[in-house]
Amino acid sequence: MASDSISLPGSIGLPRDAGSTWLETLHEWVITVDHKKLGLMYIGSALIFLVIGGIEAAIMRIQLAVAHGQFVSPEVFNRMFTMHGTTMIFFVAMTVLFGFGIYLVPLMIGTRDMAFPRLNAWGFWMTLFAALLFYFSFVGGDGLSGAGGAPDVGWWAYAPLTSPAFSRGHSTDYWTIALLVAGFGTVATAVNLVATIVTMRCPGMTLGKMPLLAWMYLVMSGMLLFTITPLTAAQLMLMVDRYLGGHFFDTQAGGSAVIWMHFFWIFGHPEVYVLIIPAFAFISEIVPVFSRKPIFGYPIMVAATVAIGFVSMSVWAHHMYTVGMASYSSAFFVLTTMAVGIPTGIKIFNWLGTMWGGKIHYDVPMMFALGFLFQFLIAGLTGIMLSSAPFDWQLGGSYFVVAHFHYVIVGGILFSLFGAFYYWYPKMTGRMLNETLGKWHFWLFLIGFHVTFDVMHIPGILGMPRRIYTYEPGRGWEQWNLIVSIGAVIQTVAILFFVVNMIWSYFRGRPAGKDPWDAWTLEWAVSSPPPVYNFAVLPEVMSRRPLWDIKHPEDPDWKYE
């Protein structure tokens, strides 16, 4: 038995041979179960789909730059917004946030890998193949009848538009099955994160001494276990309807279109919080380090996160104020939706409290974090407007809503993510991202973002519905749409700076060293990039900021916590 010639999965402990061929390197990445490699693959695939989703957005903005635009046909436009929405939520936002999560959580809680490394790999490959399947619809969606193409039912795919009568060919099937497969991967990774955070913390790290990032990923993963389930159930019911003659959503046979909405949004709204909570996590790590102070009110931050986790499960029908709910149902969801603003507001104040009295270093991660704080404030306030059902009867389904949730997702999540990139890229690659290119990226993206999404509220107020491939002149929408499209161009240029920075710095960036930001959590105690095994000896911690304790033995945190 030449067992020593069989390589172990993930090439545990073996440093990469400098002379390995690209095929060997590829093989190593494909078979890896290392949380850092998988995290990077999640992040890499998300960046590729970010560019694809961005191109889809650009096509829509070119079409809408003028009234009666002729750039694409209505069929193509409808596919673009369906692909854009689904891609950005499932194959960019979810994917990149998981990527950071599985990369950082084991390092920050002082362990060597996730609880289930193989499940971790499985989760990633399910997500990637779901994305590839989804995009294969451009080729395979026609089906035998020659109808179809890429999905064109919108990312929430309201019944009965998805029924065979209105969606011929296989386009809707690609959408459904891609989300089913992605859902399996998501649940796997969520289970893995929960198990890792609950069972694998290093000695001394009680739940109350865990970094906020780990807390927030715990809540996010816990939410996913509950919210992916109704989505999966709904997709299965839809497949039963489409292929086995079921009538769940078949309104012509007594089925209910409204039931689909409930199933979708009881997934869909918590999903928004699933995405924003990791963004909170990044901010909760970046703001203290660059303000040189511990997070203000750690216990209430944890409590607020858990509260968001629970309350956000009961707000879904605020997407449905216009479907004819009873007035008391509408009132109930007004209350729950506004209530979720309370813990969210607490977080903003606690970040403010963290900055207060600090010595704020304006490196690029902090600039993005500050952008997040201002923009997330505005996104939250437009959210309050939309939560008031009567106001939503006007604003819902209009470009105001589109502006609002892009404010959350771009102004909030994406800014926070960019902050995370600049903050942890040195840890992941061993090199700093270029500061000058980073500042160009920040300022251009900030300007482009505001030109696009501030202005986008206005056509909504002027009565422009979303998801229209063209619009009538003379309603006061033209100039605003043109400005929105110009902003999209500026954002594109900013993203180019980011991509160039990522590539250039990988080869030419200043070496980062272990701890370039003088930070306090455990990932900064190991080399950059970290060794395969993370920690030669598992660390033992006594406070939330173990590196602070080491750097300031005269004034350690554990005395106060």
Place this chain on the structure above:
Amino acid sequence: MRIASWTSLELRHLLKLAGAWMLAARCFAQSGAQSSSSTNIFAPASTPADAIFGLSIFVLAVTGVIFAIVFGLLLYAAIRFRRRPNDDPREPLQIYGSDQLELAWTVIPVLIVIVLFMTSARVIHAVQDARRPKGTIEVVVIGHQFWWEYRYPQYGFVTANELHVPVSDPAHPTPTFLELRSADTDHSFWIPVLAGKTDLIPNHPNSMWIDPHGAGLYLGQCAQYCGTQHAKMLLRAYVDSPAEFDRWVQAQQKTVREDTPLSPVALEGRRVFNSTACVNCHAISGTAAEGRVGPDLTHLMSRETIASGVTPNTAANLRRWVQNPAAFKPGSLMPSMNLTDKEVDEVTAYLLTLH
């Protein structure tokens, strides 16, 4: 009556609370509201839209104040506590939290939420649970891919794409209640200056109401994605004076008489119309055409537009539409019937007689 008195009272109350906001919003509204065809949500012209507007201004005022305070604090902290070149290199004072502060910024938002919830709930109740006064006009609105069918059960006729309702005098309100149904996918009825939107969902009848104060043409469009031509499913509501409305109703109630004298071309057009697939989808009351898949054409020429508001109803446009609907609305469910040029001329001539 109840509706009108409630909102005027509530409006005055809210006005006092948010005078400045109101002014600003009014200015904004005027900039987009040169004519009655505005689709600006801040230029309401109907009771439910007024109620929403009043609440909106209140919510805007509250969120505006929160914005000013928090934005100001953030900006102050970001500038005041930045590191300066000549700072001493020691770390700042390490502060872990403050129970009093944290309690304050928990309790204050709770109070704000209670106020916003109560005001929202009042308007929800006022609009959604409004009673129908005597003199209410009832219209059944049926959403189709990609046009609107309007049935007037009180008057016994059907029309399409152009809704007519009477203006409502606040002293004796005659609101119009719309029963919303869908023949296929989900749609949403949204004329911003008249009311908020309500969805038309198959197998799930909804209702909404409008109570317009002034005569004129009010525009809107489908606000729930319903398929390929969702963008060109436009809404047109004509608010007429009571006398005009009565005249319009009487005209719409007339059926087409078989013995109407027609020109030879139009007569031939009628033959083509009645002997091809046109009649499977379109109805012309008083004739054999009884299809309900497409718009009712009985009084086609009383309408200013065709194809759900997409283009003016001129002889030339009508001809082009009959010849190839996809030229105006690619994805429209009306197929090109492959008629010869002569037949298209004849059918158009016939349609032009349907006043």
